[in-house]
Amino acid sequence: MNPNSDVKVEVFQNEYLPEGGRVVDAVVTVTMGEGAGARRPGPTASAAEVIMIDVSGSMHGDKIVAAKNAACVAIDTIRDGVSFAIIAGTSDARVIFPGGRHLASASGRTRSDAKAAVRRLSANGGTNFSAWLTAAHGLFAASRAEIRHAILLTDGENGDREDDFQRVLNHCAGVFVCDSRGVGDGWRARDLIKVAETLLGTADGIKDSRHLAEDFRQMTENAMGKTVADVALRVWTPGGSRIRFVKQVFPDINDLTARRAEVSARVGDYPTGAWGAESRDYHLCVEVAPGAVGEEVLAARVSLVHQDEILGQGLVRAVWTDDLAAATVINRKVADYSDQAELAQAIQEGLSARAAGDVTTATARLGRAVQLAAASGREDTAKVLGTVVEIVDAATGTVRLKSRSENREVDVDAEIAAVGSRKTRRVRPTE
Structure with missing residues (x-):
């Protein structure tokens, strides 16, 4: 060392x-x-930040207001001298600030200009992540910044073909890190997870758009705190x-x-x-x-x-x-993280099968998730799983799949459970 x-x-x-x-x-x-x-x-590594905001037609009303407010909070959190840009995303991508193919250096004036550009945004169009990520890639590729971080916010399902989406993600891998967020009730966990996994970021769902600004502040603060790329x-x-x-x-x-x-x-x-x-x-x-x-x-x-x-x-x-x-003892950290990884996989596979109409697979995988959640004391996860399955016996993972509800809130909870399953609890060495 x-x-x-x-x-x-x-x-x-x-x-x-x-x-x-x-x-x-x-x-x-x-x-x-x-x-x-x-x-x-220098006191910190050089950094660049790109914020991608979904402005598709479904981002109307409170969501677009909250998204613009959150973007402005993030802009204010960017420290002086950091390069940044704002992308408005629909089926295409527009660099609304600073415009063109280059980033701007953060200062009082450029932050003010960027927030003015954000406030002029309106919702109209489709949703294609590949266009947004490609635009971000171009901006980062033209930058010499060591730390390269992006935020992707959406309220809808990605309209890209799966192979095109993965190809663009692979192209962006290693160029920048990206945190993905869903707001409202139309986004899909699988889209956010793909972005987070390939681009080494975090994924989350925000049901109440009023919480979006604080989340954007935390993501930007975290990015500004990086020191080694x-x-x-x-x-x-x-x-x-x-x-x-x-x-x-x-x-x-x-x-x-x-x-x-x-x-x-x-x-x-x-x-x-x-x-x-x-x-x-x-x-x-x-x-x-x-x-x-x-x-x-x-x-x-x-x-x-x-x-x-x-x-x-x-x-x-x-x-x-x-x-x-001695040989059959399983280290506590190894055992617990193995269970948490299996829980995340079971939830994601179960909800994907449920969305595809595969009742048998969905029941089996979500039953296993219920069993693991009960065994590990994850009451929050078990509660959310209870919105999509009827829990007959948590200890054995015996469940019945509930019919898909007209209540969109139930489906949003399920998507939040899927992205949330990637987050783990730390196991202490003495446990």
Whole structure:
């Protein structure tokens, strides 16, 4: 670990495997403090912010008023000198401030001009995320900013073809981070989750538009607090091993396995985006060649890196034993995060099946979600699931799927549950 780096890497695992055992699980907690960014020139890294506002026809009335107010709050939160732009999104994308293909530098005058442009917006048109993201990509690509953050707000379902949408998301991956938000009752969790997962951001639904401004302020403040860009989790594994998965499991669930960039035959980098003073948890699962009883090997070396500089490092071990009591203990962090990841997947798959009319799959997956929520004490999640299924027996996951309601509020709750399932509770080491 670099002695000048204020980064701590902790590994939580049961390193003991039974004779012939191959699978090693560990939760790696990475904590970065204020000192990590202070080593670099200037008080903070250079930053750029792009705000994408849905102004489609459905964004009328209170929603467009709330969206404009939220955008103005975000503009006021951008610190001096940060490059920024505002995009009005319909089936196309218009850079309403500063206009053209470049970003403006935040100052009292440019903030005032940007807010004036936002206040002139009106709702009219369709909804196509790919056009908005493509416009944001063009703005960021022309910028030299180190920290690149975007906000995408919508009240409707994305009209893009799925393959076109994913192609644009893949094009934007690594160029900027994007937080996605749904407001009102017409958005779909799957759209927001795709944006958040591919672009390493957060996703959420805002049922009451009056809460939108505070959410925009928090997202922008968080982006302004980032100090180190393009940070990766670098994982070394020994010969004969195989990485089953690498997932961020706190504060949000994001499977990074397919995002691996090969450094060498045994080393791969997994993108984590920009960091400030914060802490995140990652679940690493490695399959190693089995060893003899008493043998100990290094199963993985996990490092946080920036431009090939190691900021912090932790070691994952494997020790073979004939003590079955030691070998069968599941680390508390590993077990709990595994359950939370399964809960999120069950909710998302169940609600997707429900939307597609697949009653059998929806009932099975939502039943499993109810069972996991009950076992982990997630009463808030169980309550929302109760709006779409009749819970017969929570302990066994026995449920009956309710008929789709004319009450849109029920469906909004279900979508909020789906995006909310990505958020996890941190497991304390002593628990």
